[in-house]
Amino acid sequence: MQRAYLLLIPALLLLLALPVSRGRYNDDFDDGEDLADFDDNDFAEFEDMNDDPAAEAETAPPPRASPSSQPEEDEDEDEATVELEDGLDGFEDSETQDQDMYSKYDQEEFEGIGDMEKTGHSMKDPLIIHTVSQVPAHLQNSWESYYMEILMVTGLLAYIMNYIIGKNKNSRLAQAWFNSHRELLESNFALVGDDGTSKEAVSTGKLNQENEHIYNLWCSGRLCCEGMLIQLKFVKRQDLLNVLARMMRPACDQVQIKVTLNEEDMDTFVFALGTKKVMARHQKELQDLSEFCGDKPKSGAKYGLPDSLAILSEMGEVTDGMMDNKMVHYITNHAEKIESIHFSDQFSGPKVMQEEGQPLKLPDTKKTLLFTFIVPGMGNTSPKDMDALLPLMNMVIYSIDKVKKLRLNREGKLKADRNRARVEENFLKQTHAQRQEAAQTRREEKKRAEKERIMNEEDPERQRRLEEASQRREQKKIEKKQMKMKQIKVKAM
Amino acid sequence: MKSIIHRQPKLCRVEDKRVNMTEPIQVFNVCLWCCRYKPPSTESNPTLEDPTPDYMNLLGMIFSMCGLMLKLKWCAWIAVYCSFISFANSRSSEDTKQMMSSFM
Numbered sequence: 001m002q003r004a005y006l007l008l009i010p011a012l013l014l015l016l017a018l019p020v021s022r023g024r025y026n027d028d029f030d031d032g033e034d035l036a037d038f039d040d041n042d043f044a045e046f047e048d049m050n051d052d053p054a055a056e057a058e059t060a061p062p063p064r065a066s067p068s069s070q071p072e073e074d075e076d077e078d079e080a081t082v083e084l085e086d087g088l089d090g091f092e093d094s095e096t097q098d099q100d101m102y103s104k105y106d107q108e109e110f111e112g113i114g115d116m117e118k119t120g121h122s123m124k125d126p127l128i129i130h131t132v133s134q135v136p137a138h139l140q141n142s143w144e145s146y147y148m149e150i151l152m153v154t155g156l157l158a159y160i161m162n163y164i165i166g167k168n169k170n171s172r173l174a175q176a177w178f179n180s181h182r183e184l185l186e187s188n189f190a191l192v193g194d195d196g197t198s199k200e201a202v203s204t205g206k207l208n209q210e211n212e213h214i215y216n217l218w219c220s221g222r223l224c225c226e227g228m229l230i231q232l233k234f235v236k237r238q239d240l241l242n243v244l245a246r247m248m249r250p251a252c253d254q255v256q257i258k259v260t261l262n263e264e265d266m267d268t269f270v271f272a273l274g275t276k277k278v279m280a281r282h283q284k285e286l287q288d289l290s291e292f293c294g295d296k297p298k299s300g301a302k303y304g305l306p307d308s309l310a311i312l313s314e315m316g317e318v319t320d321g322m323m324d325n326k327m328v329h330y331i332t333n334h335a336e337k338i339e340s341i342h343f344s345d346q347f348s349g350p351k352v353m354q355e356e357g358q359p360l361k362l363p364d365t366k367k368t369l370l371f372t373f374i375v376p377g378m379g380n381t382s383p384k385d386m387d388a389l390l391p392l393m394n395m396v397i398y399s400i401d402k403v404k405k406l407r408l409n410r411e412g413k414l415k416a417d418r419n420r421a422r423v424e425e426n427f428l429k430q431t432h433a434q435r436q437e438a439a440q441t442r443r444e445e446k447k448r449a450e451k452e453r454i455m456n457e458e459d460p461e462r463q464r465r466l467e468e469a470s471q472r473r474e475q476k477k478i479e480k481k482q483m484k485m486k487q488i489k490v491k492a493m
Numbered sequence: 494m495k496s497i498i499h500r501q502p503k504l505c506r507v508e509d510k511r512v513n514m515t516e517p518i519q520v521f522n523v524c525l526w527c528c529r530y531k532p533p534s535t536e537s538n539p540t541l542e543d544p545t546p547d548y549m550n551l552l553g554m555i556f557s558m559c560g561l562m563l564k565l566k567w568c569a570w571i572a573v574y575c576s577f578i579s580f581a582n583s584r585s586s587e588d589t590k591q592m593m594s595s596f597m
Contacts, residue, residue, distance in 0.1 A: 152570045156577065163581050190505045196530040201501040208530075211584055218530035221503050227528040239581045260528075 159240045166237030167212045173253070173375075174207055174215040174232050176383030181393055188397055189228070190221025212238040224265050224404040228396075231256040235379050246379055253375035254339070255389060257396055261367040265404050266345050268416040271322055272312040273300065273331070274340030274372075279310040287363065288346040291423045304328050306335045314419065317412045327402070330395040337392060342370040343403060346420070362427055369403060371396055503527045549579035550595055 143150070182205075185192045193204035201221075208216040213234040220227035233254045236242035270292040272282060279297040283289050289312055297310035303323040305311075309331070313319040322343070331338060347370070348363040373392050377385050408416060428435075450470055457463040507521045553575030560568030576595045 148566070148570075152573075156573070159574075159577055159581075190503045190525045191527040194527075194530040196532060201503050201527040201529060209585055212581065220529075221505070221525040221527035223525075227530075229530075236582065239578060241578060 162240045162243060163212075163238045166239070166243070169237050170213050170215075170234045171209075172383055173234060173381060173386060174209075177232060177255070177386040177389065178207055178217070180387045180390055184390065184393055184397075185217075185219055188222055189219040192217070192219050194218045194220065207232070212236070222400075224261070225400050226260040226262050228257060228259045231258075250378050252378050253381055255371075255373045255375060255392075257369075257371040257373070259369040259371075259396070259400055261369065261400075261403070263367065266343075266367040267407050268345045268413070268420065269318045269406075269408065270312075270314045270344045270346060271318050272340065272342045272344075273305075273309060274338065274342075275308055276310045278340050278372075279312055282340065282342070283312060285350050286342075287348050287351050288344045288365070289342075290351065292344075292346065292419055300331075305331055309335060309338070315412060315415055317408060318406075321406045321408075322402070324402075326398065327395075330391065330398070334392055334395075337373050337376060337389065339372040339374050340370070341372075341399075342368075343399070344368055344370075362424065369396075369399060371399075500526045500528050543582065546579045546583040549575045549582065553579060553595060 182192070186203075191201055191203050193206050193208075194201065195204060195208050196218075198204075208218070210216055213236045215232040215234075217230040217232075218227060219230070222228075233256060235246060235251050235253055270288050272279060272289055272293065274282070276297060283293065283297065292314045293312040295312075297312050299307060300309035300311050301307050303311070303319070305323075305328060311319055345367045346365045347368040348365045352363060371392075373389060375381050375385060376388055454463055454466045454470065457466060502524050503526075505523050505525055507523045553572045556568045556572035556575060559565060560572055573596075579595065
């Protein structure tokens with residue numbers, strides 16, 4: 001709710017700023033009146049007005065209103081505010097005054113004075129504005145001139161309303177999910193809910209709100225696993241643009257579960273299962289799947305799974321081991337809610353693309369089980385739908401125990417080890433050149449540092465001794481290399 | 494080695510399942526290792542982060558400067574919208590003061 005209040009404050013400020021903004025933008029004249037071009041002359045905009053002194057009274061209130069609300073604009077050249085006020089004071093008299101003035105002018109001496117009389121133009125009466133319709137838009141006090149502001153503010157209010165509604169909906173969904181899963185999690189994990197800030201490992205018992213649409217829950221304290229991070233990734237209901245985009249392209253809420261295992265809890269294998277499209281994408285994007293599961297995704301129909309699901313596996317033995325009856329039962333009953341399941345002992349995230357070529361060392365890997373579930377409803381979820389995910393959480397717990405128990409046989413283990421050695425070798429080959437370069441630069445750095453040390457030595461005696469020592473070391477290195485070359489030659493022969 | 498730093502022991506009471514209802518409930522005090530939550534560092538995963546609030550913030554600032562310098566009303570309004578969108582998509586960890594200043 002704090003965030004909602006924060007949004008309201010700027011909206012209120014904007015509403016207050018409206019009268020201020022009104023005067024600033026003189027370029028927006030909506031009416032198609034025939035206004036004179038702007039001269040250096042301040043009063044040029046009032047040229048070519050019809051003479052109708054009676055209609056002047058209507059224009060008097062708006063100009064009067066504007067000076068009172070904009071005292072700071074007195075110096076603004078485009079505004080005739082100051083002059084208006086002065087003019088208004090002697091309003092009644094100026095009319096009669098003008099008529100007297102005109103009569104005084106000698107027709108022969110002043111050209112064009114007749115025309116001026118006809119048009120009613122007078123440099124001395126620049127303030128006579130004769131009809132309401134000729135008043136520039138920004139001085140009129142009618143709602144039509146504000147249509148842009150009204151439109152914008154309405155849009156902003158709609159955005160704010162959507163923000164509040166969306167935020168509340170996401171919050172309710174998250175809470176509903178947690179309420180339905182709380183018991184299962186508390187019976188399986190010692191620590192349910194942790195934000196990492198408190199000193200003691202105490203369950204907070206609530207979700208971490210990372211965003212208005214992302215909620216985290218960390219569970220730990222169980223045999224067979226280090227910890228489990230659950231992320232509720234809802235669609236952005238609080239962002240109106242996103243809501244409109246979802247009307248074109250539907251998106252769904254997701255629950256992502258990442259279980260990290262201890263080293264001894266999992267044997268060496270890589271296995272993935274999911275919808276065909278997602279499997280194809282993961283095979284390209286994820287480091288471990290691309291390296292260890294080179295074959296195309298196989299259909300799950302072979303194991304009694306629905307046809308929509310595909311399997312990526314390092315070896316057949318792993319698939320056979322994972323797809324026991326219970327697992328198949330879980331997956332078949334909830335196939336529409338499963339986006340992907342990924343078990344890997346070499347998980348390191350997506351492929352890293354670096355500009356300067358390959359990274360110099362292999363990325364860190366972690367034994368991980370990843371689950372991505374889709375909340376039913378395709379974006380139009382209700383809190384009741386969250387209960388449908390409970391069996392999937394049971395499946396997660398079952399998988400953790402299953403992975404702990406699954407051990408490859410001798411051949412499988414050999415094959416897995418060979419695969420890993422192969423991947424590492426390939427990586428080393430690719431980065432060989434870079435590593436050599438890096439080693440060379442390091443050696444040069446060392447030499448330079450040593451030389452600098454010798455140079456900085458003040459005592460000449462010590463300097464001489466250090467120099468001799470470094471020379472002896474270099475000589476030894478060269479001799480060693482020569483020995484090695486000789487040995488290689490002998491071996492080759 | 495990282496995990497050991499974040500691990501803390503936690504004492505739990507575990508009730509054993511009773512096969513027979515006549516048997517007494519056996520309760521064990523089990524010490525379990527709990528790993529503390531460590532927020533994933535954004536430097537290691539820049540691609541996983543949603544860039545929308547940052548882009549919108551930048552756009553908002555650009556449009557507001559345009560609106561101010563060139564005196565274009567529509568620029569100013571777009572800047573306001575951008576800052577609202579950036580606010581709606583932002584992470585909770587971000588500073589409230591920074592967000593309020595972006596509205597200004």
